Amino acid sequence: MNTTTQDTDATLDPVSHDDHHHDGPPKGIMRWILTTNHKDIGTLYLWFSFIMFLIGGAMALVIRAELFQPGLQLVDPNFFNQMTTVHGLIMVFGAVMPAFTGLANWMIPLMIGAPDMALPRMNNWSFWILPFAFFILLSSLFMEGGGPNFGWTFYAPLSTTYGPDSTALFVFSVHIMGISSIMGAINVIVTIVNMRAPGMTWMKLPLFVWTWLITAFLLIMVMPVLAGVVTMVLTDKYFATSFFDAAGGGDPVMFQHIFWFFGHPEVYIMILPSFGIVSSIVPAFSRKKLFGYSSMVYATASIAILSFLVWAHHMFTTGMPLAGELFFMYCTMLIAVPTGVKIFNWVATMWRGALTFETPMLFSLAFIILFTIGGFSGLMLAITPADFQYHDTYFVVAHFHYVLVSGAVFSIMAAAYYWLPKWTGHMYNDTLSKWHFWCSLISVNVLFFPMHFVGLAGMPRRIPDYALQFADINQIVSIGGFAFGLSQLLFLAVVIKCIRGGEAAEAKPWEGAEGLEWEVPSPAPYHTFSTPPEVK
Amino acid sequence: MKHWLYLLVGIFSPTLAASELPLNMTQGVTEISNQVYDLHMTILLICCVIGLIVFGLMFYSMLNHRKSKGAVPAQFHESTKVEIIWTLIPFLILVGMAVPATSTLIAMEDTSDADITVMVTGSQWKWHYKYFNEEIEFFSILSTPRDQIDNKAPKDANYLLEVDKPLVLPINKKVRFLVTSEDVIHSWWVPAFAVKKDANPGFINEAWTKIDKPGTYRGQCAELCGKDHGFMPIVVEAMPEAEFDAWIAGQKQAATEAAAQAEASLSQTLTMDELMAQGEQVYMARCAACHQPNGAGLPGVFPGLLKSPIIQGPVGDHLDIVINGKPGTAMQAFAKQLTAQEIAAVVTYERNAWGNDTGDVVQAADVSNFEK
Numbered sequence: 001m002n003t004t005t006q007d008t009d010a011t012l013d014p015v016s017h018d019d020h021h022h023d024g025p026p027k028g029i030m031r032w033i034l035t036t037n038h039k040d041i042g043t044l045y046l047w048f049s050f051i052m053f054l055i056g057g058a059m060a061l062v063i064r065a066e067l068f069q070p071g072l073q074l075v076d077p078n079f080f081n082q083m084t085t086v087h088g089l090i091m092v093f094g095a096v097m098p099a100f101t102g103l104a105n106w107m108i109p110l111m112i113g114a115p116d117m118a119l120p121r122m123n124n125w126s127f128w129i130l131p132f133a134f135f136i137l138l139s140s141l142f143m144e145g146g147g148p149n150f151g152w153t154f155y156a157p158l159s160t161t162y163g164p165d166s167t168a169l170f171v172f173s174v175h176i177m178g179i180s181s182i183m184g185a186i187n188v189i190v191t192i193v194n195m196r197a198p199g200m201t202w203m204k205l206p207l208f209v210w211t212w213l214i215t216a217f218l219l220i221m222v223m224p225v226l227a228g229v230v231t232m233v234l235t236d237k238y239f240a241t242s243f244f245d246a247a248g249g250g251d252p253v254m255f256q257h258i259f260w261f262f263g264h265p266e267v268y269i270m271i272l273p274s275f276g277i278v279s280s281i282v283p284a285f286s287r288k289k290l291f292g293y294s295s296m297v298y299a300t301a302s303i304a305i306l307s308f309l310v311w312a313h314h315m316f317t318t319g320m321p322l323a324g325e326l327f328f329m330y331c332t333m334l335i336a337v338p339t340g341v342k343i344f345n346w347v348a349t350m351w352r353g354a355l356t357f358e359t360p361m362l363f364s365l366a367f368i369i370l371f372t373i374g375g376f377s378g379l380m381l382a383i384t385p386a387d388f389q390y391h392d393t394y395f396v397v398a399h400f401h402y403v404l405v406s407g408a409v410f411s412i413m414a415a416a417y418y419w420l421p422k423w424t425g426h427m428y429n430d431t432l433s434k435w436h437f438w439c440s441l442i443s444v445n446v447l448f449f450p451m452h453f454v455g456l457a458g459m460p461r462r463i464p465d466y467a468l469q470f471a472d473i474n475q476i477v478s479i480g481g482f483a484f485g486l487s488q489l490l491f492l493a494v495v496i497k498c499i500r501g502g503e504a505a506e507a508k509p510w511e512g513a514e515g516l517e518w519e520v521p522s523p524a525p526y527h528t529f530s531t532p533p534e535v536k
Numbered sequence: 537m538k539h540w541l542y543l544l545v546g547i548f549s550p551t552l553a554a555s556e557l558p559l560n561m562t563q564g565v566t567e568i569s570n571q572v573y574d575l576h577m578t579i580l581l582i583c584c585v586i587g588l589i590v591f592g593l594m595f596y597s598m599l600n601h602r603k604s605k606g607a608v609p610a611q612f613h614e615s616t617k618v619e620i621i622w623t624l625i626p627f628l629i630l631v632g633m634a635v636p637a638t639s640t641l642i643a644m645e646d647t648s649d650a651d652i653t654v655m656v657t658g659s660q661w662k663w664h665y666k667y668f669n670e671e672i673e674f675f676s677i678l679s680t681p682r683d684q685i686d687n688k689a690p691k692d693a694n695y696l697l698e699v700d701k702p703l704v705l706p707i708n709k710k711v712r713f714l715v716t717s718e719d720v721i722h723s724w725w726v727p728a729f730a731v732k733k734d735a736n737p738g739f740i741n742e743a744w745t746k747i748d749k750p751g752t753y754r755g756q757c758a759e760l761c762g763k764d765h766g767f768m769p770i771v772v773e774a775m776p777e778a779e780f781d782a783w784i785a786g787q788k789q790a791a792t793e794a795a796a797q798a799e800a801s802l803s804q805t806l807t808m809d810e811l812m813a814q815g816e817q818v819y820m821a822r823c824a825a826c827h828q829p830n831g832a833g834l835p836g837v838f839p840g841l842l843k844s845p846i847i848q849g850p851v852g853d854h855l856d857i858v859i860n861g862k863p864g865t866a867m868q869a870f871a872k873q874l875t876a877q878e879i880a881a882v883v884t885y886e887r888n889a890w891g892n893d894t895g896d897v898v899q900a901a902d903v904s905n906f907e908k
Contacts, residue, residue: 071687078763145836151760158720161864165836246738252721253736289613318734319741322645333630337623344622347594352610354603369591376583385640386576388732389561392758457558458727460758463766467697469558
């Protein structure tokens with residue numbers, strides 16, 4: 001028997017002798033460049049994402065170093081603006097989104113019993129254009145006049161008429177990122193719809209698969225909107241159109257409507273897969289089935305639909321009519337309902353379970369609590385009259401970092417620890433991973449919690465220098481920032497150690513884990529499920 | 537250590553937080569700002585209560601339902617009844633929040649029946665105020681000295697929150713603001729009034745306030761507007777009506793005098809040294825933010841003035857760009873921001889500073905003739 005048939009459960013289909021397959025991956029760099037294997041591509045995405053996380057994090061540390069004290073110390077305001085802009089772009093498009101795509105590549109075929117993604121060559125392509133996108137974006141920082149300095153939201157006319165010469169590079173790099181995301185999303189949808197193993201009916205899909213399916217639809221719907229708006233920025237700046245210039249009949253506020261029509265579903269793109277991850281991990285370490293599986297699916301779908309109806313809550317101060325403000329306030333508040341259902345379901349899953357606290361569980365529990373805190377500040381921001389005071393202050397910065405760092409990033413960490421044994425065949429170093437967790441947990445709160453206070457007290461976001469009453473809290477925040485950044489090097493150490501060796505992992509290293517991915521050996525062989533398993 | 541204590545106290549005691557370290561929203565000095573503050577505190581409280589219940593249950597479960605304590609997992613994993621309950625209860629809480637929010641919002645958006653109207657115009661990186669029906673308008677620019685920002689001098693108490701000419705408003709009068717911009721989007725924000733309104737180029741937004749107490753209220757631009765976004769504060773002086781009327785009269789008087797002085801300056805001829813001294817002051821206040829104190833500019837963003845073709849070329853071209861600006865760039869039209877005397881001085885300065893030894897001397901009359 002060759003490797004291919006050993007990979008699958010041989011008892012399911014004893015006549016499966018597919019000798020056309022190569023046994024393993026080719027050697028050397030070409031393995032990675034030419035690969036169409038979902039596991040290799042997943043690995044590429046995950047490493048790429050981690051490198052971007054470190055680069056974007058280094059930029060955040062430049063910001064925090066400058067803000068350590070009032071006065072201008074290290075960087076000039078124009079470079080400071082480039083740091084806030086590129087930090088945001090890299091973390092959103094380079095760190096969080098590719099990490100989820102990497103997890104999807106690795107885990108969706110394993111979870112639904114498919115041999116690979118449905119469109120493997122496109123899969124290769126959708127990864128390999130990404131490094132070029134970020135090379136273009138990062139190299140624009142070295143141009144005369146610097147890189148993008150108008151915030152990751154690139155509001156016109158700051159990004160058009162008043163933008164730096166490098167804006168074209170920014171636009172092209174965002175185009176490439178968008179193409180990559182769309183191809184990734186198409187692949188996820190086609191795979192899930194067509195390649196589920198026999199018996200894997202819709203309501204048996206693992207929640208990670210469900211949430212990714214819905215995320216992929218969101219991506220397909222909003223990425224073209226982003227492509228459209230960056231193209232309008234491009235033609236406004238270089239080809240004398242005036243989409244966003246009142247002098248030519250355009251409207252700068254229209255930019256914000258189009259951008260946030262992409263931008264708000266985008267924030268759910270960055271959190272729905274987290275819900276899926278946490279919904280896999282909490283039941284595993286509670287040794288109890290997920291509470292309210294179907295309500296979780298419906299809640300995810302409701303959040304996705306509502307995400308298209310709330311974009312203008314980012315724009316309450318732009319001068320909307322009262323009716324518009326009321327509509328977007330009510331719709332935004334409504335999102336709290338399905339989000340609440342999810343949190344209650346996780347707590348109910350833990351309730352009267354048999355809990356253990358391995359590192360993936362610790363990160364998931366931290367996710368639930370800290371994401372909920374981010375949800376509360378989100379609810380406060382939805383209240384339009386109060387939003388007039390919160391808008392564009394550090395309160396908003398605190399809010400979205402709670403949902404994206406201690407939310408999305410923590411869930412990615414949880415996922416990495418949960419599936420590392422499956423990927424590498426080794427258990428990670430438990431002590432080191434616990435150090436990583438506790439250092440991250442404490443520092444992330446020192447970093448982001450005090451931001452609520454300076455924001456409420458009136459410190460605007462995106463400023464390189466601030467009034468004296470904000471000095472003490474900014475100092476605390478900066479210390480937290482450096483501590484959080486350094487803590488992530490522990491994660492790198494854990495992962496490298498785990499790849500190099502460690503206690504051998506069983507096929508199912510977690511007692512309470514469920515799902516097809518635990519039925520293949522650890523590490524998962526290069527080819528899995530060449531013969532579909534049967535799901536009962 | 538003390539600050540940590542304050543942080544903890546701040547979490548649990550909103551009243552203390554408002555008075556000690558700045559940890560909470562400004563309560564403000566208008567009826568609206570007080571309503572907004574109450575709304576904020578109510579919702580914060582509701583969130584805290586929900587948080588305590590949910591996190592409390594989680595921690596109870598984490599402490600008591602541990603495998604190490606011999607917990608045996610229960611089998612339940614579904615209950616439509618429970619799902620309906622925890623969908624409905626949050627929904628009702630939200631309705632409860634939406635009611636006061638809606639009424640406050642309706643009040644905030646009612647800009648009718650204003651007693652006075654002020655046009656607020658943002659531009660990179662200053663505010664311009666114009667009182668309707670009074671012939672008064674002026675720019676309001678950050679007055680913190682550069683040395684304080686560069687850490688060469690100790691910072692004073694209102695570091696970055698002080699301007700050369702504050703907006704002056706009467707108390708107990710409904711003031712309507714018309715907010716717009718000349719270049720990029722800015723946002724005019726005074727926390728004490730709970731007014732934050734974007735200044736959109738080409739469009740005019742409305743907002744209003746009615747201040748209860750005299751005092752000095754400070755705010756900042758709240759929308760990223762380029763390099764010096766952090767350096768365009770807002771200062772409002774609120775005073776009783778009688779004082780405000782006196783201030784208006786004084787301003788009108790000053791405007792007449794300034795006009796007379798400007799007229800007189802046209803017939804004066806200043807020496808090169810006098811022009812250079814005045815020009816340096818104007819340059820540092822108005823031009824240095826972009827073109828830099830040493831005239832080198834920021835390559836690729838703001839052009840340098842050393843050996844630039846405009847500086848080296850005819851005086852007319854130089855005056856043209858200073859007076860009329862360059863449309864589609866950050867170069868503003870300074871005709872209405874500076875007097876003829878100031879423009880003459882700054883142009884002379886630019887043409888003779890940093891090794892630009894053109895030797896040209898421009899007088900106020902030259903500027904005035906050029907404008908004609």
